[in-house]
Amino acid sequence: MDEALLRSLIPGVITVLVRRGADFAAAEDAVQEALIEALRHWPAEPSPGSAGPAEPLRDAKGWLITVAWRRFLDATRADTARRRREDLAEEEPAPGPAPAVDDTLQLYFLCAHPSLTPASAVALTLRAVGGLTTRQIARAYLVPEATMAQRISRAKRTVSGVRFDRPGDVATVLRVLYLVFNEGYSGDIDLAAEAIRLTRQLAARVDHPEVAGLLALMLLHHARRAARTAADGSLVPLAEQDRGRWDTALIAEGVRILQAALARDRLGEFQAQAAVAALHADAPTARETDWAQIVEWYDELTRLTDSPVVRLNRAVAVGEAEGPDAGLAALSGLDAALPRYTAVAAYLHERRGDLTTAARLYSEAAHLAPHLAERDHLTRQAARLNARRQR
Structure with missing residues (x-):
């Protein structure tokens, strides 16, 4: 039996047990026991005489429901609430295909x-x-x-x-x-x-532009994954990534999903974030990035969320679109304790030509970085600028 198929059936089996009266914890435990039994006894290619369903794609959910329900009833009968619960077992459903609910x-x-x-x-x-x-x-x-x-x-x-x-x-x-x-x-x-995978599953069940927006955002970010790290595991900034390694199929899918969501004119946070990601994906080179339009999308995000993290990212975009002084001005009104604040300030000071301040800030940002890869990247940035200053 395909393990991926089993995993896809778990939510439906749990909710069937809950609807029949099992509490969530007991239902989840019973389903896990049924899965163990399935993996233990079902052959890869079930035969008519096997312990598993004869037609897995059609019958597997019904088989799992039957076995999980029996495990739940067994556990219930052993519990002090046996009499109260046994009413649930008056008529155990026969094995077979589960309802298409x-x-x-x-x-x-x-x-x-x-x-x-x-x-x-x-x-x-x-x-x-x-x-x-x-x-x-x-x-x-x-x-x-x-x-x-x-x-x-x-x-x-x-x-x-x-x-x-x-x-x-x-x-x-x-x-x-x-x-x-x-x-x-x-x-x-x-x-x-x-x-x-889970967001695709949700998008198939919920017709909502923000669900589509989140899926588009994930696909557009995931498309750049192969280019985000070098062979030695070090981080590669977006501007330095090899865009030939980006997954163009994922980008095309993400853009298509995003365009359909935006056409519904119910803008939300994830759609706006996806629009920013799409603009990065659309640029043939870092220099050709449409930073002015990215600033506009961050303005929309600020209106939607008023998030300080969004304002921090907007400061970077302003620095690219209007110059480092404008970016530093946008940064000045934010709390310096924000994650990545010091790293952004370092980058903008480097763009401005103030290598001494930038190197110091990169070093400070490295000490604040929560992950080793990010810490190493910022440390190398500081070392690079210090080496330039000494030439």
């Missing part, structure tokens, strides 16, 4: 419940909607498996009493998926690719 969307909303912290919402989404194991999620986030297991258990307990009859908040779901994407790659799970 898609409950995945409600599971997205449940995993992005406002009572959860962002970290817990991300972990629960990867587990329940993405079908990843606790070990895989822990490796991706570089934390001990026991730590991630506790985080997921707390999240499941938090949402166990939440009913499925409340409208979900698409904005919160998108924010969770955006957090997953920004984790990028670490360990044996490519979280950026996983976020794109």
Whole structure:
């Protein structure tokens, strides 16, 4: 049985059990046990006499529902609430194809419940909607498996009493998926690719321009991935990337999705961010980037979000479009404690020709950088300018 097929079925199986009366934590545990049994007993090519479904694509969901429901009932009968729960088992459904009802969307909303912290919402989404194991999620986030297991258990307990009859908040779901994407790659799970897979899944279920905007944004950023690092693992800034290594198919898809979303005239944050990414992707060289239009899109983003991070990025764009002095003026009204503030100030001072100040700021930014690759890049920038000053 194809493991990817099994993972795609997990959300629907969980929500079927929840609708029948299982709480979320118990349903998720039962489905995980059913998956283990499936992986253990199903042959790669099921035969009529095998333990798995004869026609996997049609029957696998029904098989998993039946097995998971039995596991849930077994656990329930052993619990102190046996009598209260046994009413749920009056008539166990017969094995066979599951109804063609898609409950995945409600599971997205449940995993992005406002009572959860962002970290817990991300972990629960990867587990329940993405079908990843606790070990895989822990490796991706570089934390001990026991730590991630506790985080997921707390999240499941938090949402166990939440009913499925409340409208979900698409904005919160998108924010969770955006957090997953920004984790990028670490360990044996490519979280950026996983976020794109989940967002494609959501886009197939929700006709909303911001869902399309987020998918377009992810595709446009992911298209540059191969060019972002050198052979030695060091970061390559956007202006220095080999654009021949960008994935033109992903760029074309992202632009097409974005154009369709913008045509609906319901502009949102992710559409505006995607528009900026599209302008970068459209430029044959860094020098040909339409910075004036990028500034306009950052003005839209500022109106939509009033985010200091957006204002920081806008200062960079202003510096490119109107010169470093204008960029520094745009930067001056922001909090110097913002992430990347010092690195942006260093870049603009370098553009202005003040190499002494720029080198000092690059060195300071390196000490503030949260990731080793970024720290190394900023340290090299400082060293480069110091070497130029000594010539």
